[in-house]
Amino acid sequence: MTATPLAPEQVHALGPAAQGVAGDAASPEAVKKLSRQIAGSGLKTQKKAVERLRAALAAIRSKDFALGAQRALEALALNEKNGVAWHVLAICQEKAGNLAQAIQAYEAALQLLPNETDIAHDLGRLAQQLGYLDIAEKLLLKYLNANPGHIEATNNLACVLRDQKRYGDAVETLRGLIALETGSPILWNTLGTVLSDQGDLATALTFFEEALSLDPGFAKARYNRANARSPLGDTDGALADVEAAMPGAESPYETAMMRMARAMLLMSLGRIPEGFEAYEVRLDRSIPDAMRVAIDAPRWRPEDEDIRGRRLMVVGEQGIADEMLFGTCLTDLVDAVGADGQVFIAVEKRLVEMFQRTFPTAVVGAHRAVKLEGRITRYVPFVDDLEPKLDAWVPMASLMAIYRSTIQSFPDRRGYLKVDPVRLKRWKAELEALGSGIKVGLHWKSLVLDGARQRYFSSFDRWEPVLTTPGAIMVNLQCGDVSDDLAMAEAAGVRIWTPPINLKDDLEDVAALSLALDVVIGPGIAGVNLAAAVGANTWMTTAPDDWHFLGTDVYPFYPHVRFFRRASYDWSDAILQIREALDQVVLAGNVRS
Structure with missing residues (x-):
């Protein structure tokens, strides 16, 4: 489990995750079992190590996990091949929230004690939490082979299968045990x-x-x-x-x-x-997916420091949709810093030119991200040799609490990012060449459909009422491999034009094309946020619990967006409403809101 470069599409706004994984490596039962293991290994030559481990268990019982880790490390200093000490260290690190260190310690313990299935269970549970699902499945199966019918392990295996979207397997894994353990709240x-x-x-x-x-x-x-x-x-x-x-x-x-x-x-x-x-x-x-920032400067906190005249770095975070969404505050920040200061903006590399065009007095560059042991660290290499140094940095989304403290503080404007005028002119000509009819750009899914995220997106076939709108020419804006979807549409006689660009990487062209289209439709993914951010006529399908409405009946971040809010997760009504709206604008010959 080593460091790997992080593709931008892997980093998306965090949301509440379903909680199902069961088990506590530091439970009283687990600590008693470890105590017995330590007593069983109490050779004279290991007396000092045993004392340290007993002290570590006492610290675990009192929930002082930092002290427990220290005592376990002291035992390992005496004998680095002590598998029980690695297990105790792993538990302390996990309970302290040091997940990267915990998983390394569990791996070391399992290597030294390969027949200790409790370690496999603990490591499997943590691997599931960090997203290492294949590893988690193997470890949990190892434990269940030795302990068939174990409620917590069976439950955790079902969670892994669920997260792999193997829903039928997850249900079957639970069904048999629920029939025997009807009173288990964990399984229900x-x-x-x-x-x-x-x-x-x-x-x-x-x-x-x-x-x-x-x-x-x-x-x-x-x-x-x-x-x-x-x-x-x-x-x-x-x-x-x-x-x-x-x-x-x-x-x-x-x-x-x-x-x-x-x-x-x-x-x-x-x-x-x-x-x-x-x-x-x-x-x-x-x-695990929380962003860490590697910048040689303190975090700016407005209650402690007036930013006027200072050199401040703003770091974009999560996915590119979030950078466009929270970037709506950057004008306020540039004004607050003033002409005597300097704002630096780190965004995803595909957005650099657009943000620089929009904020000409700022210095815009690309950040980089690495995922190390399940954690994201973001770097901003374009300021490594900066002189004078930065005074402070701030995460982009943290600007919301400062500059958007009320609904009235959200500006009533049609987008804020500026497209390349040369590209815009080109795409207007390209669309004109497609013939008469309103030009409709369509997105329908995210590149990341892990777990519960998939319920926020519809399958392509459900869009048939929109795709078959008379008087409309459909334009594919969906990035990723959608060849099967497009082949399905073609077989049904639906004309969908795909522009000759890389829809994932050529965001300057996607932005200009979006503005040139009569309307862009889709869920609140990056491409639809891009359309809204540049002021394109944007129709967004939204979830019933989308927090971006902020308790209003508008979309404050992009007040010009027309939204189609779904009831629960049923797409039928929303898609039919979009079709009706398209019929109306085709009839009127003017889609602009």
Whole structure:
């Protein structure tokens, strides 16, 4: 599990994740078992190591995991081949939220004690959390081969299968054990997460309710019930559930994810800037995908320092859609720094020219990201040799709490990013050559469809009512391999024109083309955000619990966007509404809003 370059599409806005994984490596039962293992290895030559490990277990019992790790390291200094010491160290690091160090220690323990299946279970659970699903599956199967019918391990295997989108396998894994263990809230909860991932929230809700009826204090089930209640329209109930679940979180990771859900619910209810301030949890080191920034400068906090006349770096974060969304605050920041200061902006490399064109007094460059042991570290190499040095840096999304403290502080404007005028002229001519009819650009899915994300996107065949709109010429803006979808459309007699560019990488052309089109339609992915950010006529399909509305009936980040909000995760009505709207503009001959 080594460092790997991180493709930009792998980094997306964090959202609440279903909680199903069971087990606590530091439970009283686990600590007792470790204590027995330590006693069994108490040779005279290992006396000092045994003392250190017993002290480490005492620290675990008192939840002082930093001290526990220190004592385990002291034992390893005496004997680096002590597998139990590596296991104890791994537990302490995991409970402290040091997941990269924890996984290395678990691997070392398992290598030294290959027949200790408890280590395989602990490592498999952590590997699932970090997204190493193939590894997690193998480790959990290893444990279950030695401990068939184990509730926690079976449950965790079902979570891995769910995250691999093997929903049928996940259900079958749970079904047999639930028949034997009908009173297990853990299994009912995880069954609910499988249904939730598939978008069947009403059924999932019944399973979460069953888990809570068996154990009213089961924090995971209460948190998952919140994630089901929100898209079903009960945002206040969801917030109450999350806040009730938070004290029962079993790890720093669970605490952080619950705080993330709370932040989004606050924003959904229009409680700003409270929601934006709570959204700082996205940077919590307990979240494996949280961004870390490697910059030789302090973090800017406006309550501590006036930024006027200073040299400030803004670092884009998460996905490129988020950089365009939160970039709506950059004008405010440039004005606040003033002519005597300097703003530096680090964005995804495909956006550099566009942001530089839009903010000519700033210095814009590309950031780079590396994923190391499940954690994202972002670098800004274009300021490595900067003189004088930066005074401070700030994550881009953190500007929201500063400059968008009320709905009224969102500017009423049609986009803010500036396209290349030469490209715009070219694409207008290209579209004109396609013939008469309104030109409709279409997106329909994300490049990242892990877990619950897929319920936010529709299959291509459901778009047939839109694709067959008389008087409309469809233009493919969907990046990635969509050859099967386009072949399906062609076989049905639908004309879809694909522009001769790389729709993933040539964002300058995609932006200009989007502005040249009569309308761009799709879910809130990067390409649709790009269209909205440059002021294109944008129609967005949105989830019922999309927090970006901030408790209003408009889309404050892009107030000119026309949105089609789905009921729950049923796409049928929204797509039919889009078709009706297209028929109207074809009839009127003018799509511009």
